[in-house]
Amino acid sequence: MADLPTIPIVGGTGALGAGLALRWAQAGAPIAIGSRSEERAGEAAAKLREQVPGASVEGLHNAEAAQRAEIVFLTVPFRAQSENLNNLREALRPGQILVDCTVPLAAAVSGKATRSLGVWQGSAAQQAQEMVPEGVTVVAALHTIGAPTLADPAANFDEDVLVCGDRKADKGRVARLIELIPGLRAVNAGPLEMARIVEQLTPLLISVNVRYKAHTGIKLTGLPAGDHWE
Amino acid sequence: MADLPTIPIVGGTGALGAGLALRWAQAGAPIAIGSRSEERAGEAAAKLREQVPGASVEGLHNAEAAQRAEIVFLTVPFRAQSENLNNLREALRPGQILVDCTVPLAAAVSGKATRSLGVWQGSAAQQAQEMVPEGVTVVAALHTIGAPTLADPAANFDEDVLVCGDRKADKGRVARLIELIPGLRAVNAGPLEMARIVEQLTPLLISVNVRYKAHTGIKLTGLPAGDHWE
Numbered sequence: 001m002a003d004l005p006t007i008p009i010v011g012g013t014g015a016l017g018a019g020l021a022l023r024w025a026q027a028g029a030p031i032a033i034g035s036r037s038e039e040r041a042g043e044a045a046a047k048l049r050e051q052v053p054g055a056s057v058e059g060l061h062n063a064e065a066a067q068r069a070e071i072v073f074l075t076v077p078f079r080a081q082s083e084n085l086n087n088l089r090e091a092l093r094p095g096q097i098l099v100d101c102t103v104p105l106a107a108a109v110s111g112k113a114t115r116s117l118g119v120w121q122g123s124a125a126q127q128a129q130e131m132v133p134e135g136v137t138v139v140a141a142l143h144t145i146g147a148p149t150l151a152d153p154a155a156n157f158d159e160d161v162l163v164c165g166d167r168k169a170d171k172g173r174v175a176r177l178i179e180l181i182p183g184l185r186a187v188n189a190g191p192l193e194m195a196r197i198v199e200q201l202t203p204l205l206i207s208v209n210v211r212y213k214a215h216t217g218i219k220l221t222g223l224p225a226g227d228h229w230e
Numbered sequence: 231m232a233d234l235p236t237i238p239i240v241g242g243t244g245a246l247g248a249g250l251a252l253r254w255a256q257a258g259a260p261i262a263i264g265s266r267s268e269e270r271a272g273e274a275a276a277k278l279r280e281q282v283p284g285a286s287v288e289g290l291h292n293a294e295a296a297q298r299a300e301i302v303f304l305t306v307p308f309r310a311q312s313e314n315l316n317n318l319r320e321a322l323r324p325g326q327i328l329v330d331c332t333v334p335l336a337a338a339v340s341g342k343a344t345r346s347l348g349v350w351q352g353s354a355a356q357q358a359q360e361m362v363p364e365g366v367t368v369v370a371a372l373h374t375i376g377a378p379t380l381a382d383p384a385a386n387f388d389e390d391v392l393v394c395g396d397r398k399a400d401k402g403r404v405a406r407l408i409e410l411i412p413g414l415r416a417v418n419a420g421p422l423e424m425a426r427i428v429e430q431l432t433p434l435l436i437s438v439n440v441r442y443k444a445h446t447g448i449k450l451t452g453l454p455a456g457d458h459w460e
Contacts, residue, residue: 190437
């Protein structure tokens with residue numbers, strides 16, 4: 001556990017970010033919770049330290065959190081994605097990996113959560129790649145992981161996280177962090193452009209969830225055993 | 231088995247159509263294999279009768295096959311979808327259900343199979359709904375089922391088929407046919423417009439298949455037990 005890097009979460013006070021922070025803290029990783037409000041970040045950090053005694057958790061401004069480690073998670077709603085990326089322009093450094101978890105749900109403009117918005121660049125992740133400073137790489141992941149399941153320490157996962165990015169080595173580093181959460185398997189879904197499809201899985205699952213009153217996830221069948229990321 | 235309806239498959243000599251015909255014939259359903267060429271339909275029917283002794287199989291022109299039962303499967307490549315729907319205009323009757331399995335892969339215009347084409351109506355299935363005669367209902371399904379797995383009688387499925395359509399009762403009738411194939415579970419993915427997303431699962435799985443040298447399928451986790459379609 002000693003060699004786990006700090007995991008900075010921009011938007012770490014939101015439902016997805018807080019849930020990830022909880023799970024990663026349980027796995028023993030130091031967490032840097034970022035928020036637009038340092039006060040709310042501090043409150044979230046205090047709450048997490050209560051939930052996971054002994055956890056190493058900081059609450060920071062987003063820009064400061066983003067400088068705590070090489071791999072930074074962006075877990076804000078689509079409505080706030082561009083604003084956050086603008087704010088990170090001065091904070092991110094070449095060599096960092098930004099893991100974009102954004103889903104362009106039509107809910108961002110008061111539409112349905114079972115529908116999505118067209119993003120000019122093709123996907124929210126590709127928009128992020130256009131907006132980050134040169135030398136920062138975007139990887140897309142974690143779109144289909146349910147915040148309610150993350151937030152419930154007793155709930156177990158048994159599902160896949162489809163990871164998109166242009167370099168396998170980058171995706172592999174992100175995969176190691178994802179797989180710190182028990183029951184999650186990171187699957188290589190191809191280049192970043194595949195985020196056009198992977199981001200759509202969220203409204204699809206929401207549509208199924210409504211019909212079945214369930215919290216569904218995705219699992220791929222037919223994958224070979226063994227560690228794809230070695 | 232006596233009460234299984236005939237299953238007409240337009241494009242039944244293609245890889246997906248022939249594979250479905252094999253599995254449904256094994257399940258005891260009478261099959262009407264449709265093709266542009268009655269001769270090739272007849273050859274495919276003869277081959278299927280060899281593979282499944284005692285099977286009830288006809289080889290017919292597509293238009294004739296489409297009149298054999300209320301629920302008709304369309305399993306042609308996207309390139310041929312419009313032409314086939316034009317040809318079916320005089321054959322289909324109000325009350326019929328057309329199950330569209332088309333995936334608008336960019337391969338249709340010599341692009342990559344990991345990319346898709348934008349369809350003006352939103353999806354191939356919605357294009358089909360626009361083109362069928364009034365009173366015919368389109369249901370979208372079976373996009374992610376691999377033809378190689380279907381064609382191998384020894385291969386077992388353990389995956390889901392996401393079914394899109396505007397009426398649950400129609401989807402339920404299609405679900406019964408899909409679930410005649412052992413190991414397939416039909417999942418209600420919502421209205422026909424969700425085909426915009428479900429059709430994209432195929433290029434996504436192809437992208438994963440390339441990277442893992444595998445034949446992957448989709449399975450949803452977290453669905454409640456019990457028969458959704460009752």
